Each structure stands twice: as structure tokens, then as C-alpha cells.
Amino acid sequence: MGGPGGGRGQAHTLEGVVAALLLLASLVFALQSTAVTPLSASTSSQHIENQQESMADGVLSIAAEEGELLTAVVYWDESTESLHDIGGGGYANDGDYPSGFVLGDLLTESFSERGIAYNVWIQYRTPSGEQRERRLAYRGVPSDNAVTVSRVFTVYDDTPLAEADGTDDSLTVSDPGANFYMPDSSPSTDTYNTVRIELTVWRM
Amino acid sequence: MRAQTTLDFAIGMSVFLLAVVFVFTFVPGVLEPFEAGPQEETTVADRVASQLVQASMADPADPYVLGLPCTNAFFNVTTPGDAECGFDHTADLTAGDRLTDRVGVTDRQRVQVTVEADVDGDGDVHALCFDNDDKKIVEVTDSECGEAVDDDRTADTDVLYTLGDSPSDTQAVVTAQRTVDVDGHTATVVVEAW
Numbered sequence: 037m038g039g040p041g042g043g044r045g046q047a048h049t050l051e052g053v054v055a056a057l058l059l060l061a062s063l064v065f066a067l068q069s070t071a072v073t074p075l076s077a078s079t080s081s082q083h084i085e086n087q088q089e090s091m092a093d094g095v096l097s098i099a100a101e102e103g104e105l106l107t108a109v110v111y112w113d114e115s116t117e118s119l120h121d122i123g124g125g126g127y128a129n130d131g132d133y134p135s136g137f138v139l140g141d142l143l144t145e146s147f148s149e150r151g152i153a154y155n156v157w158i159q160y161r162t163p164s165g166e167q168r169e170r171r172l173a174y175r176g177v178p179s180d181n182a183v184t185v186s187r188v189f190t191v192y193d194d195t196p197l198a199e200a201d202g203t204d205d206s207l208t209v210s211d212p213g214a215n216f217y218m219p220d221s222s223p224s225t226d227t228y229n230t231v232r233i234e235l236t237v238w239r240m
Numbered sequence: 241m242r243a244q245t246t247l248d249f250a251i252g253m254s255v256f257l258l259a260v261v262f263v264f265t266f267v268p269g270v271l272e273p274f275e276a277g278p279q280e281e282t283t284v285a286d287r288v289a290s291q292l293v294q295a296s297m298a299d300p301a302d303p304y305v306l307g308l309p310c311t312n313a314f315f316n317v318t319t320p321g322d323a324e325c326g327f328d329h330t331a332d333l334t335a336g337d338r339l340t341d342r343v344g345v346t347d348r349q350r351v352q353v354t355v356e357a358d359v360d361g362d363g364d365v366h367a368l369c370f371d372n373d374d375k376k377i378v379e380v381t382d383s384e385c386g387e388a389v390d391d392d393r394t395a396d397t398d399v400l401y402t403l404g405d406s407p408s409d410t411q412a413v414v415t416a417q418r419t420v421d422v423d424g425h426t427a428t429v430v431v432e433a434w
Contacts, residue, residue, distance in 0.1 A: 086286055091419045093304070097304040142419075
């Protein structure tokens with residue numbers, strides 16, 4: 037210190053340290069303000085969602101082509117008033133699907149074996165026009181990155197119920213003895229109800 | 241005292257530059273927009289997969305249900321003849337044309353297309369194969385698929401449902417998948433682009 041130009045011997049070092057601290061402080065601030073997790077949105081997770089959506093669309097298309105979507109909707113046991121071989125509201129566990137529930141096998145093959153979870157809901161209308169939902173298969177609450185695809189089709193008054201092995205029952209959906217879960221939304225016509233089957237898939 | 245200025249500048253600059261380097265290496269994605277990423281491949285894989293299962297191998301009115309004539313024609317290396325399928329069937333893979341010509345993407349893009357499933361129920365998923373003797377779908381591990389494995393892919397032989405080079409081990413490879421029905425079996429069409 038002292039002398040000509042005294043006290044300036046460390047000026048550049050101090051500047052360098054201050055500038056470095058400034059940079060590190062902004063980095064810490066930026067990292068604290070966002071949380072980057074493996075499930076954060078990015079182009080790659082968008083790609084995965086697109087693939088899952090396309091696969092789900094394929095599953096519904098194949099099932100619709102083979103008539104298995106309708107079978108799944110009318111897969112009803114009139115004596116227990118539930119879906120075949122189940123007590124509760126929907127199928128929950130893999131491998132427990134009865135033989136006639138081909139949609140379940142399709143879902144297992146396409147999704148369960150790849151670590152993808154899925155829910156299947158059936159939406160229908162009451163005669164007063166309200167929308168109701170019923171679980172067909174349920175694996176839990178979907179994640180934020182879940183994708184949904186759906187198909188809409190019509191059930192008619194003379195659509196037969198499905199037996200446990202997938203064949204047609206002698207009872208139709210509109211038979212009083214069928215105790216079908218879905219009401220006739222249009223009693224004056226041959227149309228029974230318009231059903232929307234909704235498949236939600238997400239990565240576990 | 242002025243004699244320390246050079247040393248002072250050197251220390252100051254190196255501390256600052258170290259901090260700059262540290263920040264750039266520690267924050268992933270700062271330079272991402274300027275780096276070559278698999279953005280192009282993402283789109284290519286997705287569109288090729290959609291095109292194959294909705295138009296090329298299947299009837300557009302009946303997507304995801306593959307038709308055997310067009311699927312076999314697609315995986316045949318020679319020109320598949322007059323089959324009315326939604327891809328460029330003049331592309332002859334034995335005469336210098338490549339899979340990219342058949343699916344309509346640029347030559348620099350490399351793709352592989354596979355149809356795979358577990359047909360024999362042993363729990364393992366393998367590429368599929370069309371057995372020309374019995375006119376049915378088998379897995380590539382099946383002995384019925386012999387001609388196709390020997391890569392004898394001329395007309396009227398077994399057809400192996402894989403086409404294109406093997407994917408790169410060193411580059412980013414983007415995969416697109418579709419669930420399809422082929423001859424009553426549920427299978428997966430896998431398109432890999434890199």
C-alpha cells in the first residue's frame with residue numbers, strides 16, 4: 037500500500053472474484069426457481085405422450101374392428117348385477133380378466149407389459165340428458181402426463197348382453213330382467229344409448 | 241506496487257473464466273438450442289410409423305389392422321409388383337434403392353422398421369415372420385421362418401418383418417411405436433430413426 041498508484045495492486049483479482057460470485061449467484065437463483073424432474077415437460081416427454089396416444093388409438097381401433105368394444109360395454113352378468121366374475125365396480129388386476137373380455141387381454145399385451153398403466157371408463161346418458169360414468173378397468177389416478185383417447189358408438193334396444201365367454205346372451209340390454217347398468221336414454225326409439233368409451237394411459 | 245499488475249490480471253481473469261466454464265457445464269440445456277439434437281428424428285419416426293399403420297400396410301378406412309399382401313410387399317426387398325399399397329413400390333432394395341425411398345424420407349435419414357409380438361406365447365417378444373408354406377405369422381425364432389432368416393427375400397418365400405440397418409449404438413435413436421393387428425395377432429410396429 038502507499039506510494040504511486042498505491043492500493044491498486046489487487047484490483048483485477050477482486051474484480052474477477054466479484055464477477056465470479058455474481059455468475060454463481062445467478063446460477064443458484066436460476067436453479068432454485070425451477071425444479072427439473074424426470075417428469076418435467078420437454079420435447080422428449082411430448083414424444084412419449086404422442087407414442088402412447090397412438091398406441092392407445094391403435095388398441096381401440098383393433099378392439100372396435102373386432103367388435104370387442106361393444107362386448108366390453110355389454111359384458112354384464114344379470115344375476116349378480118355386475119361385470120362378469122367381479123364383485124365391485126371395475127377390473128383392477130392384470131391377469132384377472134375373464135376369457136370373454138378380449139379388450140382386457142389387448143390392454144395387458146399392449147400396455148401392462150411395457151410398464152404403462154391405464155383406466156377405461158364408460159360414459160353414457162340418462163333419459164334426462166345427464167352424463168354418467170362407469171369404471172371398466174381402473175388402475176388409479178393418472179399422472180399429469182396421461183393421454184386419453186376415446187370412441188363413440190351406439191347401443192340399440194336389441195343389442196344382446198355378452199356371456200362370460202364373450203358369446204351373445206339370450207337377454208338384450210333393454211330386457212327388464214337384464215338389470216343393465218345403463219338406462220334407456222331414448223325409450224321411444226330403437227336406440228338404447230350412445231356410449232363413449234374412454235381409455236387413459238400413462239407411464240408408471 | 242505497480243509491478244504486480246500482470247499477476248493480478250492473470251489471477252482475476254482465471255478466477256472469472258473458471259466461473260464461466262463452471263456455469264456453462266453445470267447448467268444442462270443452456271446451449272441446447274444450438275446443439276444438434278434428435279428433433280428431426282422424432283418427427284420422422286412418428287410420421288413414418290403413422291403412415292405405415294394407417295396407409296401403407298393397412299387400408300386407410302381400417303387403420304391399425306394390417307393387411308397381409310401389403311405388409312408382405314413392404315418387407316420384401318425386391319419390387320413387390322402390382323400390389324395396391326400406399327408406398328413407393330417401385331423402390332427395389334436389391335438395386336440400390338433404400339428403405340428411405342420406400343417410406344419417402346430423405347436418403348441421409350436412417351430408419352429401421354420392425355413388426356414384433358409374442359405369437360407363440362412364451363413370454364418373449366420377437367420380430368415376426370410370414371411363413372409362406374403355411375401362410376401364417378410366426379416368430380423369427382420359429383424354424384418355419386428359415387428362408388427369411390437366410391435373407392432369401394425374393395418372391396414366394398418367407399418374409400421377415402424387419403427392414404433397414406441395425407440402429408446405431410453411438411447416436412441418439414428415436415423410437416416410435418404403434419399397436420396393430422396382423423392376421424389376428426396383436427403386434428407392435430416399431431420404427432427407429434437416427
